[in-house]
Structures are given as C-alpha cells and as structure tokens.
Amino acid sequence: MPLRRTSLETTTASGLPEFGRLDRATLQTQAYQQLRKAVMGGVFRPGTVITIRAAADALGTSPMPVRAALQRLEAEGALVARGSKRTLEIPNLSIEEYHELRDIRIVLEGLAAERAVANIEAAELQEVERNCRAMQEAADAGDREGYVRANWTFHLSIYRASHMESLVAMIEGLWLRVGPYVQLMMPDRKSMVASMPDHWHMVEALKQRDGRAASQAIADDISHSAVNLMKVLKHR
Amino acid sequence: MPLRRTSLETTTASGLPEFGRLDRATLQTQAYQQLRKAVMGGVFRPGTVITIRAAADALGTSPMPVRAALQRLEAEGALVARGSKRTLEIPNLSIEEYHELRDIRIVLEGLAAERAVANIEAAELQEVERNCRAMQEAADAGDREGYVRANWTFHLSIYRASHMESLVAMIEGLWLRVGPYVQLMMPDRKSMVASMPDHWHMVEALKQRDGRAASQAIADDISHSAVNLMKVLKHR
C-alpha cells in the first residue's frame, strides 16, 4: 500500500473542512512506523537484508523517506550494517548479546513496574487486567501471533502507568531489538500457557501495591522467556 | 572546518599508498560525531535552535549529511522538534523529566558498575584509577571544562569494563541528554572537589570487588549531581 501524505489544503468546496485522513505525518515517519511494527512483530528473521530501494518499492514511495526511516532504525540497533558496511540487516544476536539485553530489560522494566505500582490509577489498573485476560485467552487458544501482540499490549500498559515517558521509550527500543526473537520464544501452546502465572503475579502486585513483587514478577517473566529461547535455539 | 571525505584512490604517483588520513567515515557520521560532542560538552544551552542549513554552513558541507545527523540526534532525544514542529532545539528539561533521567541513570549505570566489578581486568582498573586522579587534579585546579571532560572519561572507563556494549551505548545516550546541564551542575571549585569522594569510592569498590558498593557509589554521585543542579536552577 503506497504511503500518501495528504496535503492540508483539502477543504471541501462547500463549507466544512472534512477532517483530513490524518496521515499528516511525514512519509519518513510513516515508513518508520510501518517498518518498526514489522520488526517488533517478528516479521523479519534475523539476518534478513533490507535495502533502501527494495523497501521503498514495497512501501510505494521514493527512496528518500525510507532512507531516513532505516537510518533511524539503525541508530536504535534494530538494524545493523552488514559485514563490510554496505547494506543493513536484522541483527543476529549472539547468546552473550541477548543475555546483555535481558539484563538491561530486567532493571529497566523492573524500574517501570515499581513506579507503576506507585503511580497507577484505577482506570489504568482495570485496563492492565483486561489486557492480561486477553493474553490468557490467546494463550489458551494457542494463537501465537495474538499472544505476542497481547503480551506487548499488556506490558506496555503497565509501563505507561509509571508515567515515565523516556523510560517507556527506552523499553520500546529494547523490545524492538528482541522483536525478531519473540515468536521463537513461544514455540507452542504449552509455553504460552506456562508464561501466564508470571503475568498474573504482575497484576496481583499492582493491586496489592507491592513494588518489590511487581519488579520481581517482571524479572521472572523476562528470565523465563530467555531460558525458553535458549532451549529453542539449542534445539536446532 | 569543512568536513571532507577522502576518496580511496589517493595513491602517491610513486609507490607507497600513503595511508589516507582515515576520514573514510561518511560525512553524515562525521557531522553526527561533531554535533554529538558539542552537545555532550554543553556547548549549546537548552533552548538553542539548530537548523539544517545553518549547521551545514557551520560544518562546511551540503545540507544532506547534516540532515541525517540531526535526525539521528532527534531520535536519541538530544534534540526535540520545536513547538509546532518546524525546527529542532536543545530540549529544556522540566524538573520531572530531569529526575526521570536521573532515576534511569541510577539503575543503568549502577548495573554497569556492578558488572564492571565482576569483569574488570588489571589494566582497565589501572586506567580507571589514572582517570580518577586526572579528575581530582582538574577539580583541585577549579578547571570546570577539564573536570567535565575528565568526569566523562572516568565514568566511561568504568562502564566499558563491564564489557556490555549495548549498555554502554544506552548510557552514552543518557549523557547526551543531560549534557547541556553538566556544566551547570558544577558551578564552582567547591562543588567539583565535593564530588570527588563518591568517585574515589567507586575506585575503592572496584579494587575490593564489591559490586554493591560500586553501584551505590554511582547512585550517590548521580543523586548529588542532581541536587546540585536543582540548587543552581532554583537560584535564579
């Protein structure tokens, strides 16, 4: 679907301004968001090469906005310059690199959870619980794609409750980097269902206003996921 | 000084290849590094407006590489889009935003210090101690610019000893955002000298291989700096 940037001067000849279709965002922003969503969702396998012109064709624009989008993704570590520099690719994380990201995630997401406990409002807590139920349903149904999406929605709703904008942005950057692996971490229905207790612990900790328990539950979830991934990677 | 990208085909007519002065880096990379250094060093006051064309003139290149460099700095939060979108400026951090960055720094730099204790090698430890002495000298001399530079060198040498590349990169990103304020945090010789105990504690903790003490010393340093800054900002 070609990206389009609606001009502002689209007023109906007669009267009302006909609220623009709201892609007032620049093309490079749209390109960035689409690519980002794809990376986070695990659409690209590690090692996939992405070129400016190819992505531009796929998105239906000129290379220019895509160049900016890819450079930004590179700056965030979602893409890395290939071997001797020429093209970009989805990084193949070594075990050490993955463990490093895991440890960073534990302290950062732990901090967010702790602050969420302190700052969360009633409406936010209800939404967190709703998101957890949705994740439970996806897990029970063995719907991996739905589970991955629901999992991110759930975690994000907690982190946002910390009301720490920069922190949430940094966490998003980390998820972007582990995105290509999230599908792998949940190979079957069993592993999805097995992840749910950690998540319900988070909800419980939020209700009890227990910061320590909340960050512990986050740490457990991240650790368990990492163990899962190692098992899957070893297995082949 | 105009940026220049030496072409590879610079072989002397007679014989040896005359090792190119190595600015094989792209112009946008050079532009990024120069601007980054300036921001981290506190060259620009918060609120300073930076435009593509102006920066391009200053660096002596076309707008193109500078555009990429500025977009990257924006992605990292070192620059923010001004009011209604048009230009970029050095962010004016609110007290809440600054405290948020402080708290993130405490967990991230604390983690780095803890891991540095576990992984540091003899040569690295010597360099850390040397850097601390250099900072002490700058503090004693009341050399603020030298102190700020030495302070960053010292901290960086510790964090690098963690051998966690992504973590160091994220910490650098945070220092980039607080860069415009570091000069303000050390208004006089007294405050510089007063900061030294925390730093010597870090060295001591590294020597004793006490991870807890190391991360505590980091947290103290960051907290004290924040208090300092608040005092200065209140004062006017």
Add this chain to the structure above:
DNA sequence: ATACGAGATTTGTGATCACAAGAAACGAAG
C-alpha cells in the same frame, strides 16, 4: 497603542540524479 492579516522569508521534506565502492557474476588459466 494593539490586534490582525496579507505578503515575504525561512525551513523541513521529498524527489531525482551522479558517483564511489562493495558484491556478484563470469571467464580464463592452472
């Protein structure tokens, strides 16, 4: 004086083109 609006200027965005250098395809020699 102050508020408002039309015109001029500035600025980021996006398109297109040229080019150097990496990557791949190909062919000849051993």
Add this chain to the structure above:
DNA sequence: CTTCGTTTCTTGTGATCACAAATCTCGTAT
C-alpha cells in the same frame, strides 16, 4: 574442478532542486 582477476550490477551517500507549511515582517484598521 578450483582459483583468481576482470567486468557488471547493486547499493548507500551526497548534492541539488521544488514545494508546502511554519514563521516572521510590516502595514492597516479598530
């Protein structure tokens, strides 16, 4: 069949131009 050098193709980089929209500048009206 393998290896190495040459040619061709691909790809990121940077320059330049056009344009929409934000910002600034004044002059006019209230």
